[in-house]
Amino acid sequence: MADLGAICQFLEQSLKTSEIADYSGAVNGLQLENPGPVTKVAAAVDASLPVIEKAIAAGADLMLVHHGLFWQGAQPMTGANYRKIKAAMDAGMAIYSSHLPLDVHPEWGNNVGLARAMGLADWQPFMDWKGMAMGLRAEVDWSRDELVERVKNAVGARVHHCPGGPERIGSVGIVTGGAGSQVADAAAAGVEAFVTGEGPHWSYPLAEELGINLVYGGHYATETFGVKALAEELARTFQLEWEFVDHPTGL
Structure with a gap:
């Protein structure tokens, strides 16, 4: 107790x-x-x-x-x-x-959890919002197909991909949740692929125009990492039981 x-x-x-x-x-x-x-x-x-x-x-x-x-x-x-x-x-x-305090936490955050699940390493802060880095970026050497497969395996669900950028990807930016409307910011930051949860319809054609690969892994699916990691930490610190209550929205 x-x-x-x-x-x-x-x-x-x-x-x-x-x-x-x-x-x-x-x-x-x-x-x-x-x-x-x-x-x-x-x-x-x-x-x-x-x-x-x-x-x-x-x-x-x-x-x-x-x-x-x-x-x-x-x-x-x-x-x-x-x-x-x-x-x-x-x-x-x-x-x-x-919400955001958990998204951006360097150990238990949603961004870190997704990055680890995708097999990324040596990530750096990515995409400023009100003086705070909203996400993470990392250098890679992946094909578009490998990127999509890694996101799919990480979230355990179907993903949606706009192949607007190069077939060979050298950099990936991640902001979990509903950051699709920030695809222009991701492109301006210089990444060749942007992974988030969901976004508006217009983000797909904009990604094509901006020449960036855009992968939607699902708002819900990309934000299960943080609460699991934090609950596990609470259980360890305070000797408690914990359980993940899964209730996916499919979005």
Whole structure:
């Protein structure tokens, strides 16, 4: 068993939450308290009603997520919003969310997790956003087909590829999640291939025009790495059980 306050302090310090800018809907940190103590952590990508119900069924009293409860801003406590909050509170399950602080973490982050799974090495910071590197880049010597196969194997799902750049690739940039609208930034940074989760329709023809290979590995699939790594670290540090609650969106 572990104290929720001690866990939150560990997460805040380790993820440097207060130092990292994020979108307003992220609301990083403890989003729902419980009376404690914590015995089991459920790691998940989204704090949706079906995921919360799965975490409760798994016996978790802390759910660690990447996309928290407030992405749509302030909402009335009615309907599904009421049901998921009530279910978590009735079960005594706390909810902690970490978005960009977890994406960019040098050890447990989504970017690092995907880079490792793809077999990249010696990566460097990539793509600035508000004074922070959003992703990673690495030098490679891969064919386009090898790049696509490596992403596919890393995420364990189908990927979508725009072969807009050279057939032989010397550099790859990674930003997990929904960074497809930043394909122009990736091209400007000089990489020959850009790997992310998803993006708007216009990113495909733009990638062709800019001469860059674009690979979409799935928003959900590219963001499972961080919560798993962080939950495993919590389990090791605080002697807790942990479980990954898988609820893919296919996007």
